[in-house]
Amino acid sequence: MKLILFYLRKLFAVLKNEVLVLPSRVAVIIFFLFILLLPLFTDDLYVLRVFTLASIFAIFAASWDLLSGFTGQLNFGHALFFGVGAYSAALINLHWQLAPWLSIPLGALIGVAAGLIVGIPALRLKGTYLALTTLAFPIIVTGLVFTFPDFTGGELGISGIQKLAPTRIHEYYIISILMLGLCTIMWKITDSNTGIIFHAIREDEIAVRASGVNTTRYKLLAFCLSGFFAGIAGGLYAHFMRIAGPSVLEISLSFMVVIWAMFGGAATIYGPIGAVFFLYPLVEFMHVIQDYRTLMFAFVVLLVLLFMPDGLFRWLREKIETECPRCKVRNIATRDTCRICTAPLD
């Protein structure tokens, strides 16, 4: 009993001294709680469906950020990983009758292979040339899909895939908890020593090589990790929608993920996730003004990018938090002195 109390007290201390002092950390806690408790407030199947899809796309957007935001390898064909994951999971499930918990990881592994295939040309190309090359890959795969309609279902896609879970609530919980877990893993990767090397490769690749780091290995690692997470998102999508068609390889999906990441703030991981949970439901719930939906979407995105070029969530974070000039610890903007070193804040 005493032991439990001890740990509880410790937990409260951490919560009080580390989490509640920073609004961004509070926001993350609120986001976690919101995702986990949403079904308590609504049992509207449509709302749950929108947020389930938003969770899938959040994994997808964060995986783009891991590759292009951090490592600077601009990928304009990210739908390739999503599509390969979706098609692989669908085919594995359909032909080998494997359950979703097996077909989705296998699809993600094929996503890793796709990452390797795209990553190898990326070793020699930079910037816009790389972007154009990556743009071609999903188009090539779409061509392959149409060439072998018996195997891939052609334009109609593959249908009759097993459902992820018996009810919508189950599906919601499986996907949203996976999303929270995978995004935390991605954030942890970018926060580690590997993340520092990813950052450095974006800044100056030659200087990283001259520091003795094998940049080839790290770039391929970034492509594989990104392919893995995007592949999981694709597999979840296939099992949730119960169809894997050519739409998962569309160019619009590739660009959508770029828009999400830029909107939320690239190279942050939390930015793209927040952007998906802001933009995706917004566009969905604007179906009441069906005709102006795309226009409104473009308007919001342009407005944000015009006034907050670093992304909405990074801008918000700068507004509500200040960095201590002496010890570089972040503080809530209302404080006059740093919470660690008591230096005056501007």
Added chain:
Amino acid sequence: MSQAFLEVKELTKKFGGLTAVNDVSFSMERHQIIGLIGPNGAGKTTLLRLMTGILKPDTGSVRFMGQEMAGKKTWDIVNKGMVSTFQNMRPFRRLPIIANVMVACLCPRALKRGEWVKKIEAKAMDALEFAGISDMAKENASVLSQGDLKRLEVARAIATEPELLLLDEPFGGLSPAETDLMAKSIKRLHKGGRFGRLHSEGPAMIIVEHKLQWLMMIATRIIVLSFGTVIADGPPEEIIKNPTVVEAYLGQGGN
């Protein structure tokens, strides 16, 4: 069989019609500090880049501690113990200064060596302390002045625990006082006693520099390049009296 520490043989590099480095050969011992001088465009920086694998030589060989280095990847060469700094500094501007050095501390060579109980951050901090910019460790690299950027370059290079350090204009753009400090740190580094390998000697060095006054203070041997070829090689006292060198720097009839 005793091998030369570093042996450069008949190294040639052409850029189109221009022969930047032409048939350069020299060898060096473990204890030397070589000053590499020459007029602008003589091929000094190109020679260093050929040695560290950033550029590939057309012909010739670079043998370092008995192994062929020409044509290898830059990171392999760094992990064998030969590292260079950049003349025009290339920091990761949007990363904190300590992260700049941590990248170098994360190379396989640095991970294997040094005080292994120390965390990467602590190792990076050691290198920064040596270079004298540890007080700014958490600032972004973009706030650094020219002189401090040179120090960051040196910190990043020594964080890989090199055997041979190639410094490309370490005094370039520094004030006389800063140059004095830098020259002293370089001498101290050569003597060793720092950086993990506590009981061993410091790295051998090749220094490309235009500030001859300070270079003569630290270098034990000078190699003079002009139009890609070695025109003189010897101890500093001899070099300043050498008529060919004076001619290359000042032109003919300049008595």
